[in-house]
Amino acid sequence: MTGAAGARPAAGPGTRARRIAVIGAGPGGLYFAALAKRAAPEREITVFERDGREDESGFGVVFSDETLDGIAQADPQVFAAIGAEFARWSDIDVRYAGGVRTSGGHGFAALDRNRLRAILRERCAELDVDVRYRTTAPPVERLAAGYDLVVAADGIRSGTRATYPEAFRPDADERHCRYIWLATDKVFEAFTFIVERFDFGTLQVHAYPYSATRSTFIVEIAEDAWRRAGFEALAAREFARGESDTESVRRCAELLAGHLDGHRLIPNASRWIRFTTVRNARWHHRNVVLLGDAAHSAHFSIGSGTKLALEDALALAAALGEQPSLDEALVAYEAERRPVVESTQRAAQASLEWFETVGRRTGQDIDRFAFNLLTRSRRVTYGNLRARDAAFVDAVDTAFGGSPGVPPMFRPLKLGALELRNRVVVPPLATFTSSDTLPGAFDRAQLTGHALGGAGLVLAGMTAVSAEGRATDRCPGLWTDRQEGAWRELVRAVKAVSDTPLGIQLTHAGRRGATAVPGPDGIGRPLAGGWPLLSASAIPWDADSPVPHEANDFQLAAVTADFAAAAERAARAGFDVLELQFGHGHLVSSFLSPLTNQRTDRHGGPLAHRLRLPLEVLTAVRAAWPAGQPLLVRISASDWAPGGTTEAEAVAICRALAEAGADAVDVSTGEVVAHQRPPYGRGYQTPFAELVRSATGLPTVAVGAISGPDDANSVLLAGRADLVAVGRAQLHDPLWTLHAAADQGYTGPGARWPEPWLAGSRKPPGPGADRVAPRLQLLREPPAPVHRRWLPTPPEE
Numbered sequence: 023m024t025g026a027a028g029a030r031p032a033a034g035p036g037t038r039a040r041r042i043a044v045i046g047a048g049p050g051g052l053y054f055a056a057l058a059k060r061a062a063p064e065r066e067i068t069v070f071e072r073d074g075r076e077d078e079s080g081f082g083v084v085f086s087d088e089t090l091d092g093i094a095q096a097d098p099q100v101f102a103a104i105g106a107e108f109a110r111w112s113d114i115d116v117r118y119a120g121g122v123r124t125s126g127g128h129g130f131a132a133l134d135r136n137r138l139r140a141i142l143r144e145r146c147a148e149l150d151v152d153v154r155y156r157t158t159a160p161p162v163e164r165l166a167a168g169y170d171l172v173v174a175a176d177g178i179r180s181g182t183r184a185t186y187p188e189a190f191r192p193d194a195d196e197r198h199c200r201y202i203w204l205a206t207d208k209v210f211e212a213f214t215f216i217v218e219r220f221d222f223g224t225l226q227v228h229a230y231p232y233s234a235t236r237s238t239f240i241v242e243i244a245e246d247a248w249r250r251a252g253f254e255a256l257a258a259r260e261f262a263r264g265e266s267d268t269e270s271v272r273r274c275a276e277l278l279a280g281h282l283d284g285h286r287l288i289p290n291a292s293r294w295i296r297f298t299t300v301r302n303a304r305w306h307h308r309n310v311v312l313l314g315d316a317a318h319s320a321h322f323s324i325g326s327g328t329k330l331a332l333e334d335a336l337a338l339a340a341a342l343g344e345q346p347s348l349d350e351a352l353v354a355y356e357a358e359r360r361p362v363v364e365s366t367q368r369a370a371q372a373s374l375e376w377f378e379t380v381g382r383r384t385g386q387d388i389d390r391f392a393f394n395l396l397t398r399s400r401r402v403t404y405g406n407l408r409a410r411d412a413a414f415v416d417a418v419d420t421a422f423g424g425s426p427g428v429p430p431m432f433r434p435l436k437l438g439a440l441e442l443r444n445r446v447v448v449p450p451l452a453t454f455t456s457s458d459t460l461p462g463a464f465d466r467a468q469l470t471g472h473a474l475g476g477a478g479l480v481l482a483g484m485t486a487v488s489a490e491g492r493a494t495d496r497c498p499g500l501w502t503d504r505q506e507g508a509w510r511e512l513v514r515a516v517k518a519v520s521d522t523p524l525g526i527q528l529t530h531a532g533r534r535g536a537t538a539v540p541g542p543d544g545i546g547r548p549l550a551g552g553w554p555l556l557s558a559s560a561i562p563w564d565a566d567s568p569v570p571h572e573a574n575d576f577q578l579a580a581v582t583a584d585f586a587a588a589a590e591r592a593a594r595a596g597f598d599v600l601e602l603q604f605g606h607g608h609l610v611s612s613f614l615s616p617l618t619n620q621r622t623d624r625h626g627g628p629l630a631h632r633l634r635l636p637l638e639v640l641t642a643v644r645a646a647w648p649a650g651q652p653l654l655v656r657i658s659a660s661d662w663a664p665g666g667t668t669e670a671e672a673v674a675i676c677r678a679l680a681e682a683g684a685d686a687v688d689v690s691t692g693e694v695v696a697h698q699r700p701p702y703g704r705g706y707q708t709p710f711a712e713l714v715r716s717a718t719g720l721p722t723v724a725v726g727a728i729s730g731p732d733d734a735n736s737v738l739l740a741g742r743a744d745l746v747a748v749g750r751a752q753l754h755d756p757l758w759t760l761h762a763a764a765d766q767g768y769t770g771p772g773a774r775w776p777e778p779w780l781a782g783s784r785k786p787p788g789p790g791a792d793r794v795a796p797r798l799q800l801l802r803e804p805p806a807p808v809h810r811r812w813l814p815t816p817p818e819e
């Protein structure tokens with residue numbers, strides 16, 4: 023028996039962990055051991071670490087101010103020790119296209135990862151934690167039997183996780199870029215992103231100082247560019263344990279010599295690897311709990327791995343103290359940490375995808391590129407960048423053709439011959455209140471409300487081009503004179519009180535038709551006594567849905583003619599803008615997606631064939647719709663299901679739509695197949711708008727969980743889209759746009775309050791608005807400077 027498993031029986035529920043085994047003396051394992059021992063000195067804590075005490079791995083780690091607060095509170099002694107070694111600065115430098123742009127006010131602290139481990143190790147020794155180096159942990163089952171609690175802090179390749187796959191249900195997502203983790207003796211003054219274009223592709227560096235003599239220097243490159251650059255050939259040999267790929271390091275130094283100013287790149291077991299995002303459905307199993315990288319990983323580009331591991335340690339140690347039983351402590355630990363980790367992982371995912379696709383933005387000028395890079399994870403926004411360093415955002419604003427004081431969302435846009443006063447769109451939001459296929463009183467009320475609410479463009483919800491094309495029996499249509507008259511009357515009524523341009527979305531719902539009004543999930547169940555459905559192929563939406571007919575040529579010609587006729591009626595009814603619904607699994611969408619189009623005729627097979635119906639419809643509508651009046655097309659740029667529309671296809675579709683006369687694409691995703699798995703989250707569809715815009719040059723509308731004005735400003739200023747469509751948030755607050763103007767102190771022509779409401783155009787004072795804070799300090803601390811750089815005194819020779 024190893025010394026691990028003692029004679030004492032494991033504690034059952036209702037008792038707190040007295041004997042604890044920790045697997046791994048990384049920052050997570052050591053910090054947990056120190057905190058848990060400090061909280062209850064009677065605990066026996068043993069840490070197993072397979073590497074030696076002095077084995078060095080990695081270089082510097084960087085923290086934000088927020089994490090530091092947690093560390094400061096939890097163990098002031100550890101905080102004082104690491105604080106004394108910090109490199110501190112506040113700037114981010116973006117080096118790109120031969121220039122540098124700097125954004126200040128961020129607040130970073132970094133230190134040598136090995137010093138961090140040494141400080142934590144010393145703290146463990148002081149507290150009498152038994153840390154055993156060069157000791158591989160005994161099998162976890164054995165530890166679990168002999169200890170009250172086993173903390174698996176055994177890193178990203180956790181053996182513990184692999185021992186209980188059914189309990190933890192891990193998911194390891196290996197990403198597309200290659201990276202190599204290095205240091206340099208060039209001391210960067212700030213967090214530095216370097217993005218360099220070469221003939222083989224784009225290469226990026228994430229660099230930051232961590233001492234008076236060193237910086238971390240991570241080189242990252244997309245897989246195909248990595249091959250073209252010759253790295254694959256250099257890396258194609260066996261490396262001994264701990265050996266570095268010195269040839270690749272030399273090549274990196276050559277390529278990046280212009281940024282190294284004669285300094286060296288310093289490897290330490292450095293080789294090209296791919297980042298793996300680790301997620302686990304559960305973090306604990308009986309008395310075994312995962313912590314740090316073993317439980318979750320987050321891409322290094324947001325510098326959060328060590329931070330998360332330390333925060334986990336803090337939460338677990340606290341839960342053991344606060345909860346009455348071990349079981350409850352483990353549940354509380356996971357409940358506290360999971361939302362934080364998932365939110366960080368969402369940000370890290372957006373960030374890593376941004377770098378994987380960095381080539382999409384390398385056509386941008388440096389100001390916009392720098393802003394785009396800084397806002398890539400969606401955590402840093404226009405608003406908080408402005409609060410940190412207003413001069414930086416002003417400079418980007420100006421480069422974007424705006425003037426400081428005019429938020430990007432309030433800049434005008436010319437679409438066709440129509441000038442929109444700002445960049446906010448109310449997307450199609452069906453009301454499902456029609457009777458007898460006519461727009462009803464609520465449609466009028468909703469459109470009036472939104473037209474008065476300040477958006478630059480308001481679109482009416484889906485409107486069927488034929489009776490069979492309705493999604494539900496409460497949807498309006500536009501195929502009869504009576505419907506046209508009702509819409510004309512509605513448009514006249516809205517325009518009597520507002521000059522906001524109005525548009526309408528035309529659709530044939532295809533196999534998504536004949537449903538009841540959708541429930542809270544947005545999906546309508548099949549309507550009893552519905553009508554026959556048409557689709558590209560005879561595949562039902564789901565097991566409960568009727569099988570649609572595969573549309574024949576005769577039916578498709580009729581559909582095309584219906585769209586064109588409805589477009590003419592929409593123009594006569596007074597609409598300024600038309601949107602065609604080519605997404606969300608409706609009839610035209612069913613032709614585009616390979617998941618719903620399995621035809622073998624001229625409309626099936628390769629994309630060029632699948633595009634036939636969409637292009638025929640668009641061409642017919644363009645001819646029927648007045649020249650100069652904007653024509654938008656909504657697409658689902660991804661089906662969020664294996665085998666669905668690819669990014670390359672989405673781009674090709676949009677190129678074809680542009681050639682056939684679309685003025686802009688409203689870039690949505692999903693709702694094409696019932697088994698979709700969209701990664702819902704703030705702005706989750708925006709990368710597709712950016713993809714289409716950068717690849718085709720076509721104006722795009724970004725849509726989907728763009729909930730705040732800050733998100734809208736970020737999307738626009740980064741050049742991810744030309745317009746932002748805000749749906750549910752404008753149902754929550756139909757005056758969303760005007761309120762956004764008031765909140766941002768904007769009063770120009772981009773936000774026009776209705777005359778009769780002008781008295782309400784200023785935000786009403788809230789409770790306490792007239793309260794003036796008394797002086798609380800004798801000497802006020804001067805505000806922190808916006809730009810703080812790391813300028814250490816060089817050590818003496």
Ligand SMILES: Cc1cc2nc3c(=O)[nH]c(=O)nc-3n(C[C@H](O)[C@H](O)[C@H](O)COP(=O)(O)OP(=O)(O)OC[C@H]3O[C@@H](n4cnc5c(N)ncnc54)[C@H](O)[C@@H]3O)c2cc1C
Nearest residue numbers: 046048049050071072084159176177314315322327328329
């Ligand atoms: C390129 C790169 C850059 C990074 N930059 C940053 C950064 O700037 N900021 C930041 O916060 N994070 C950064 N990270 C992430 C950071 O390194 C990790 O997230 C962090 O070290 C996780 O701590 P941990 O304690 O969970 O695991 P680890 O530090 O991986 O420690 C796990 C330990 O367990 C030991 N072990 C494993 N199995 C056994 C066993 N069976 N028996 C005994 N011992 C075992 C290992 O030897 C290891 O020492 C970066 C990561 C990479 C790859």
Ligand SMILES: Cc1cc2nc3c(=O)[nH]c(=O)nc-3n(C[C@H](O)[C@H](O)[C@H](O)COP(=O)(O)O)c2cc1C
Nearest residue numbers: 449450451452483484725726727728747748749750
């Ligand atoms: C009540 C409601 C009705 C909707 N109706 C339509 C519609 O008729 N046509 C359409 O393409 N999308 C429709 N959508 C989707 C929205 O246009 C938009 O794409 C979606 O709500 C995501 O944006 P959001 O996160 O800002 O709400 C509807 C959404 C809601 C909530």
